[in-house]
Amino acid sequence: MDPIIHMLDLVFQYKKDDLTPEEPAVDHVTLRIERGSFTAIIGRNGSGKSTLAKNINGLLIPTEGTVYVKGLDTADPDRIWEIRQTAGMVFQNPDNQLVSSIVEDDVAFGPENLGVEPGEIRKRVDESLYAVNMYEERKKAPHLLSGGQKQRVAIAGVVAMRPECIIFDEPTAMLDPHGRREVMCIIRKLHREGITIVLITHFMEEAAEAERVIIMDKGKVMMDGSPREVFARTEEIRSLDLDVPFTVDLAERLRSRGFPVPDGIIEEEEMADFLCQYKSRT
Amino acid sequence: MSIQVKNLTHIYSEGMPYQTIALEDNSFEIADGSFVGIIGHTGSGKSTLIQHLNGLLKPNSGTILVDGLDITDASVSLRDIRQRIGLVFQYPEYQLFEETVEKDVAFGPQNLGLPEDLIGERVREALHLVGLSYEDVGQRSPFDLSGGEKRRVAIAGVIAMRPKVLILDEPTAGLDPKAHKDILNLIERVHREENNTIILVSHNMGDIAALSEKVLVMHKGRMVMEGTPGEVFKKAELLLGMGLELPPAAGFMELLKQRGINLENMPLTIEEAVEEITVWTGNN
Amino acid sequence: MIRDITLGQYYPGESKIHVLDPRVKIICTFAYIITLFLVRDFVGFAIAVGFLGLIIILAKVPLKFIFKGLKPIFFIIIFTFTVNMFMTKGEPLAEIGFLTITREGLYNAFFMGLRLILLIIGSSLLTLTTKPINLTDGIERLLSPFRKIGVPAHELAMMMTIALRFIPALLEETDKIMKAQMARGADFETGNLLRRAKSLIPLLVPLFISAFRIAQDLAMAMEARCYRGGDARTRMNAMRFHTRDALASLCMICFIALIVLQAYYL
Numbered sequence: 111m112d113p114i115i116h117m118l119d120l121v122f123q124y125k126k127d128d129l130t131p132e133e134p135a136v137d138h139v140t141l142r143i144e145r146g147s148f149t150a151i152i153g154r155n156g157s158g159k160s161t162l163a164k165n166i167n168g169l170l171i172p173t174e175g176t177v178y179v180k181g182l183d184t185a186d187p188d189r190i191w192e193i194r195q196t197a198g199m200v201f202q203n204p205d206n207q208l209v210s211s212i213v214e215d216d217v218a219f220g221p222e223n224l225g226v227e228p229g230e231i232r233k234r235v236d237e238s239l240y241a242v243n244m245y246e247e248r249k250k251a252p253h254l255l256s257g258g259q260k261q262r263v264a265i266a267g268v269v270a271m272r273p274e275c276i277i278f279d280e281p282t283a284m285l286d287p288h289g290r291r292e293v294m295c296i297i298r299k300l301h302r303e304g305i306t307i308v309l310i311t312h313f314m315e316e317a318a319e320a321e322r323v324i325i326m327d328k329g330k331v332m333m334d335g336s337p338r339e340v341f342a343r344t345e346e347i348r349s350l351d352l353d354v355p356f357t358v359d360l361a362e363r364l365r366s367r368g369f370p371v372p373d374g375i376i377e378e379e380e381m382a383d384f385l386c387q388y389k390s391r392t
Numbered sequence: 393m394s395i396q397v398k399n400l401t402h403i404y405s406e407g408m409p410y411q412t413i414a415l416e417d418n419s420f421e422i423a424d425g426s427f428v429g430i431i432g433h434t435g436s437g438k439s440t441l442i443q444h445l446n447g448l449l450k451p452n453s454g455t456i457l458v459d460g461l462d463i464t465d466a467s468v469s470l471r472d473i474r475q476r477i478g479l480v481f482q483y484p485e486y487q488l489f490e491e492t493v494e495k496d497v498a499f500g501p502q503n504l505g506l507p508e509d510l511i512g513e514r515v516r517e518a519l520h521l522v523g524l525s526y527e528d529v530g531q532r533s534p535f536d537l538s539g540g541e542k543r544r545v546a547i548a549g550v551i552a553m554r555p556k557v558l559i560l561d562e563p564t565a566g567l568d569p570k571a572h573k574d575i576l577n578l579i580e581r582v583h584r585e586e587n588n589t590i591i592l593v594s595h596n597m598g599d600i601a602a603l604s605e606k607v608l609v610m611h612k613g614r615m616v617m618e619g620t621p622g623e624v625f626k627k628a629e630l631l632l633g634m635g636l637e638l639p640p641a642a643g644f645m646e647l648l649k650q651r652g653i654n655l656e657n658m659p660l661t662i663e664e665a666v667e668e669i670t671v672w673t674g675n676n
Numbered sequence: 677m678i679r680d681i682t683l684g685q686y687y688p689g690e691s692k693i694h695v696l697d698p699r700v701k702i703i704c705t706f707a708y709i710i711t712l713f714l715v716r717d718f719v720g721f722a723i724a725v726g727f728l729g730l731i732i733i734l735a736k737v738p739l740k741f742i743f744k745g746l747k748p749i750f751f752i753i754i755f756t757f758t759v760n761m762f763m764t765k766g767e768p769l770a771e772i773g774f775l776t777i778t779r780e781g782l783y784n785a786f787f788m789g790l791r792l793i794l795l796i797i798g799s800s801l802l803t804l805t806t807k808p809i810n811l812t813d814g815i816e817r818l819l820s821p822f823r824k825i826g827v828p829a830h831e832l833a834m835m836m837t838i839a840l841r842f843i844p845a846l847l848e849e850t851d852k853i854m855k856a857q858m859a860r861g862a863d864f865e866t867g868n869l870l871r872r873a874k875s876l877i878p879l880l881v882p883l884f885i886s887a888f889r890i891a892q893d894l895a896m897a898m899e900a901r902c903y904r905g906g907d908a909r910t911r912m913n914a915m916r917f918h919t920r921d922a923l924a925s926l927c928m929i930c931f932i933a934l935i936v937l938q939a940y941y942l
Binding site for chain 2 (some may be wrong): 849852853855856857858859860861862863877878881882885886
């Protein structure tokens with residue numbers, strides 16, 4: 111099956127006013143994202159992950175190379191709206207995504223732009239708000255909501271456009287732990303319902319929930335694999351100024367004390383299992 | 393500089409039908425030179441509380457004694473309070489406004505009426521404390537810097553006033569792992585070199601557990617718990633019931649407890665967790 | 677903390693006037709204001725005042741709010757009154773220094789003053805009974821037919837919608853910035869006008885930058901949600917003309933007819 115997102119030797123260079131040659135923000139990246147998958151892209155600030163995300167839905171057009179969404183070229187101005195309807199995007203700042211001063215009107219914004227028939231819009235708005243648990247708040251003004259609630263409304267606004275894929279650009283960076291949990295819960299739910307998820311984040315615990323983890327640095331893909339494969343390479347990860355999930359860190363430290371912790375443990379439950387077995391054997 | 397808060401109460405829109413009690417009868421002490429962490433769910437009153445400590449808000453009732461001086465008294469000059477107690481808000485980089493980093497950091501000391509040469513000294517020291525070089529960034533526009541650097545400039549702006557008490561509201565909010573660590577190191581360094589009192593408000597329990605000598609827990613406008621990190625994070629169920637998390641190490645220990653594994657002491661950091669597990673398995 | 681800001685002077689309610697279609701209310705308000713200039717004598721004004729009084733009663737808005745709208749233009753009313761009183765030529769009634777008060781002047785002053793008051797109250801009623809967002813919607817739909825001749829109805833409405841959305845956010849941001857600068861010893865209160873103006877720089881610069889940042893983020897989010905201007909856009913909330921709107925329009929037409937008849941034929 112064709113991948114839903116296909117980046118072919120993508121290079122992106124921000125244009126600066128002075129003529130000093132700059133490093134490209136995205137430096138020759140080739141990636142295929144399969145339908146229905148859950149991919150996390152992590153990297154420090156300046157690694158190019160956000161720039162990569164914006165190249166997917168055509169907010170940025172490649173300097174070199176091509177990006178295909180559902181087979182459509184993002185550089186094609188005639189197909190860009192189809193592309194953006196297929197690949198929706200949720201941004202980092204919950205406040206600055208909401209256009210209207212009434213929640214349900216904001217969720218309707220996307221479908222209205224697509225020219226969807228009013229009765230259908232109403233239906234989609236209600237469904238989307240239910241899906242993110244914000245139906246009760248549909249008549250409220252956004253500035254009265256918490257960060258997590260606002261972000262859920264933003265997600266509903268994208269869901270109402272019936273995308274096949276949603277790109278989340280650091281959606282929890284500005285939220286408190288409670289808000290983060292709410293948003294991750296919805297992301298998991300959307301994935302279960304078949305939507306392709308691309309999650310840009312620097313929270314390792316969030317990346318660990320994905321099926322595939324891609325680590326970027328200086329615009330290049332440094333690592334690409336399952337969470338277990340990727341997080342095993344702890345030294346490399348640390349050299350990129352990133353953290354590893356708590357359990358991985360603990361496993362590594364215990365190993366250095368002589369504990370025979372098996373490779374690939376990333377869940378707390380697995381670590382607890384190991385410790386129980388180990389204790390009962392000694 | 394010790395702080396004593398007695399029966400602090402603050403009501404928003406008092407007398408109106410939609411009044412909210414933001415703070416209710418809070419009393420606590422903060423010892424001179426200590427590092428105190430304040431935790432609580434969003435809306436528990438943390439922000440309101442710290443704004444009282446530097447005189448931005450006045451309580452409806454109660455007193456706040458800073459080194460014996462009651463700052464709730466109308467006769468106390470706000471300038472005096474703000475020179476003693478510095479407050480760094482969330483996302484402090486949003487308050488930068490000057491043409492150069494130097495001028496922005498100098499804003500605070502200027503407002504205190506310090507002489508020019510002393511201001512220059514303060515700016516350099518403050519930038520040094522936050523890990524920035526005056527030669528590198530002093531004459532650049534603050535808006536040309538990276539996110540992490542901007543935040544450090546903003547913090548330097550408050551440190552340049554050399555407050556005896558430095559309050560930081562979620563100083564690591566929105567930062568990536570490296571910048572997060574940098575800010576924590578910065579705070580530790582300031583505490584060490586300035587010998588001042590630090591009050592850290594944060595949602596990151598790992599940070600609070602690692603750095604604080606004392607933890608204050610806010611819930612719905614009241615201070616419901618007070619103690620060392622060890623004492624506070626031991627009450628796992630209580631904290632979880634208030635919608636708060638545990639530091640990762642303590643959280644893991646709770647999981648082990650559910651499996652019937654009881655470590656002798658509760659670990660607050662990953663290092664302590666390793667120690668405790670080692671002891672428990674007899675693997676010394 | 678600035679939590680619940682009601683914008684403009686909207687007075688929440690579900691009265692017969694509140695629930696009318698905003699387009700009808702906007703047109704009726706304009707019509708009322710125009711008819712005010714057709715009125716010529718006391719009887720005519722009596723009808724105009726009576727009609728307005730009826731609307732006020734139906735709208736269930738306390739009088740205190742109605743008169744609030746008059747406060748800002750109190751001096752303009754006095755000024756208009758005085759100018760008309762002294763400057764109109766006609767049968768002299770009294771003299772003060774070198775200024776003459778004429779009978780015509782007195783009538784004019786009174787009528788002009790009353791017109792102004794009724795005009796303000798009439799417009800106030802519009803904003804008191806219509807939510808800003810509905811007002812924006814109404815204006816957009818009324819101007820829509822003129823898009824063909826170049827009126828940017830949709831763009832204007834979009835601007836107003838976004839402004840309404842972000843005014844509370846910007847007010848809160850202002851509060852935060854003020855507090856942050858005050859914590860650094862900034863003083864927005866003391867000093868002469870010049871000094872106080874200067875002291876606003878640490879407040880205005882960050883505020884403008886915030887506003888630009890919001891605009892940038894918002895534009896990107898709107899584009900990502902396929903916004904491409906007003907063409908081919910549909911609306912979830914279709915504005916429907918109800919019986920009550922027809923009734924209200926009828927009443928308005930009757931009122932206008934009455935005024936015209938009274939002024940010119942009776």
